[in-house]
Amino acid sequence: xxxxxxxxxxxxxGISRAGQYDxxxxxxxxxxxxxxLTDDPAYAAAQLDRVxxxxxxxxxxxxxxxxxxxxxxxPGDDELAYGHITGDNLWAAAGLRSAIADAKLAGREDxxxxxxxxxxxxxxxxxxxxxVAVTRAGHIPPVLDATNGQDWGNYYAAYPVEVxxxxxPSVRATLAWARIHMIQGLPTYYNGRSLHDxxxxxxxxxxxxxxxxxxxxxxxxxxxxxxxxxxxxxxWDISPFGYRGTPVDLAPHGTFAADYVALLRNxxxxxxxxGDITLLTGASPAWLAPGEHITVTAAPTARGSISFTxxxxxxxxxxSWNGSLMADTRLTWALPAWAKHIRVSGGTLVDGSAIVxxxxxxxxxxxxxxxxxxxxYALAVASLNRAYRAHGQTAPLVPETR
Numbered sequence: 001x002x003x004x005x006x007x008x009x010x011x012x013x014g015i016s017r018a019g020q021y022d023x024x025x026x027x028x029x030x031x032x033x034x035x036x037l038t039d040d041p042a043y044a045a046a047q048l049d050r051v052x053x054x055x056x057x058x059x060x061x062x063x064x065x066x067x068x069x070x071x072x073x074x075p076g077d078d079e080l081a082y083g084h085i086t087g088d089n090l091w092a093a094a095g096l097r098s099a100i101a102d103a104k105l106a107g108r109e110d111x112x113x114x115x116x117x118x119x120x121x122x123x124x125x126x127x128x129x130x131x132v133a134v135t136r137a138g139h140i141p142p143v144l145d146a147t148n149g150q151d152w153g154n155y156y157a158a159y160p161v162e163v164x165x166x167x168x169p170s171v172r173a174t175l176a177w178a179r180i181h182m183i184q185g186l187p188t189y190y191n192g193r194s195l196h197d198x199x200x201x202x203x204x205x206x207x208x209x210x211x212x213x214x215x216x217x218x219x220x221x222x223x224x225x226x227x228x229x230x231x232x233x234x235x236w237d238i239s240p241f242g243y244r245g246t247p248v249d250l251a252p253h254g255t256f257a258a259d260y261v262a263l264l265r266n267x268x269x270x271x272x273x274x275g276d277i278t279l280l281t282g283a284s285p286a287w288l289a290p291g292e293h294i295t296v297t298a299a300p301t302a303r304g305s306i307s308f309t310x311x312x313x314x315x316x317x318x319x320s321w322n323g324s325l326m327a328d329t330r331l332t333w334a335l336p337a338w339a340k341h342i343r344v345s346g347g348t349l350v351d352g353s354a355i356v357x358x359x360x361x362x363x364x365x366x367x368x369x370x371x372x373x374x375x376x377y378a379l380a381v382a383s384l385n386r387a388y389r390a391h392g393q394t395a396p397l398v399p400e401t402r
Contacts, residue, residue: 017075017077019073019075020073020075020076020078020088021070021071021075021085021088021091022085022087022088024058024070024091024095025088025090025091025093025094025095025096025098026095027054027095028051028054028055028094028095028096028098028099029091029094029095029098029160029161031047031098031102032044032098032099032101032102032105033098035047035102035105035106036105036302037300037302039105039302040105041105041106041107044103044105044106045106045107045108047102048102048103048106051099051103052111054095055118058070058092058095058122059118059122062121062122062125065084067084067125067128067144067145068121068122068124068125068128068129069084069092069122069125069129069144070084070085070089070092071084072085072145073085075088078150078152078153079149079150079152079153080150081142081143081146081148081149081150082143083144083149084144084145085142085143085144085153086130086142086143086144086153086154087142087153087155087156088153089126089129089144090153090164091156092122092126093119093122093123093161094160094161094163096115096122096123097119097161097163098161099119100112100119103115123163126163130164130170133145134170134173138173138177139170139173139174139177140157140170140171140173140174141154150189150190150191151177151178151187151189151199152199154174155178155187155202155203157174158206158209158210159202159205159209160205160262162209162273166206166207166209166210167211171206171210175203175206175207175210175212179203179215182200183195183240183241184222184226184241184387185200185219185221185222185380185384186199186200186223187199187200187203188240189236190236192240193239194236194237194238194240195226195236195238195239195240196235196236197223197226197233197234197235197236197238197253197256198233198253198255198256198259200222200223201219201223201259201262201263203219204216204263205263205266207219208263208266208270208281208282213281213282213337214337214373214375216263216267216282217267217285217375218375218380219263220263220264220267220284221376221380223260223263224380225380225381225384225397226244228251228252230251232251232252232253232257233251233253233256233257233260234246234249234251234253234256235248235253235255235256241388241391241393242393244396266282267281267282267284268280268281268294268296268299269296269299269301269306271301271302271303275303275328275329276329276331276332277301277303277329277330277332278333278354279296279306279308279319279321279331279334280294280310280334280335281334283310283336284375284376285336285372285373285374285376286375286376286377287312288310288312288317288372289312289372290312290313290314291313292311292312293309293310293311293312294309294310295308295309296308296309303325303326303329304323304324304326304329305324305325306321306322306323306324306331307321307322307323308320308321308322315367315368316339316343316367316368317335317366318365319357319363319364319365319366320362320363321333321361321362321363322360322361323361325360331356331360332356332357333347333354333357333364333366334353334354335353335366335368336353336370336372337353338370338372338373339353339366339368339369339370340368340369340370341368341369341370342366342368343366343367343368344364344365344366344367345364346358346362346364347364378399381397381398382399384396384397385399
């Protein structure tokens with residue numbers, strides 16, 4: 001924390017540097033995540049004083065801002081621009097929601113109600129500012145009241161906290177903007193001069209939430225296309241279709257590693273906002289080829305742990321699962337989007353292609369028709385190699401399967 005920042009002196013949240021306010025929401029979110037994942041009311045209660053200081057600070061500082069938001073700033077990083085930074089305010093909304101959840105887990109409905117009033121006021125201001133910004137830019141921009149800045153926190157509107165619905169027009173427009181400006185399947189940074197290796201994860205996670213599964217899987221493969229020989233990630237300073245090495249932000253990069261694990265996990269085990277758990281939402285077509293299988297062992301969730309094995313044949317899939325989940329948890333098995341004429345004995349078919357599993361453990365077989373699409377790591381490698389050759393460069397990757 002920067003001890004010269006006023007938030008430090010008044011006991012507010014951790015700020016990594018003066019004027020970089022995304023740490024406010026991130027700190028509140030992390031504290032609540034630990035409390036929720038451990039289901040520990042005592043831990044949640046122990047955080048209430050520091051959370052209250054953060055919420056009070058946010059309430060005071062936003063009340064004096066003309067837009068009702070965090071103060072305009074230049075973080076000297078990320079967006080590289082001055083103004084009301086979009087990502088900082090999205091994270092603040094996520095942090096306020098997390099603070100409310102923490103208070104509820106601790107049994108302090110009085111604090112939850114008071115903080116909800118702060119959140120309602122703040123998010124109403126944020127909604128207004130985003131609406132104006134989207135009207136101007138056509139998508140959620142990196143700075144709410146300026147026309148410059150690097151895309152960064154504006155990609156976090158629906159992930160990891162769905163402050164805005166992943167399917168909302170503004171978020172969909174922002175996903176489209178991000179995809180248009182991608183090169184080699186990755187976002188670009190520094191006005192398109194560099195690839196960015198972990199900025200795309202929030203895009204792919206949002207696409208997964210929005211039901212654009214094939215794009216999310218394509219994102220995973222794009223990331224794998226750009227890992228090092230030891231499967232590590234980096235940050236930026238690699239030119240598109242140029243030399244694939246950099247002295248900046250060297251691998252292995254911790255943020256990349258965490259984001260990669262989170263995406264892979266959510267492709268296989270997704271926790272819904274209502275507490276449902278969905279299995280295999282983002283299974284790649286390559287993983288579901290006849291004779292292939294997927295095994296997940298003791299995956300932790302906020303509702304308990306789940307293990308399962310899925311085996312594919314030419315006519316469908318068999319799922320065997322065993323969970324230690326809270327009694328009211330709804331466990332759902334998502335069949336692939338191309339599955340047609342689904343037949344299953346046991347379980348309830350919902351939304352045309354998902355099965356509500358009837359117990360915390362068991363085994364079911366689903367048979368279906370449909371053509372499995374051609375999407376795999378090998379195809380992603382071949383596509384990237386062709387693109388390099390088209391730019392007069394040597395193909396960088398040896399084809400392989402994953």
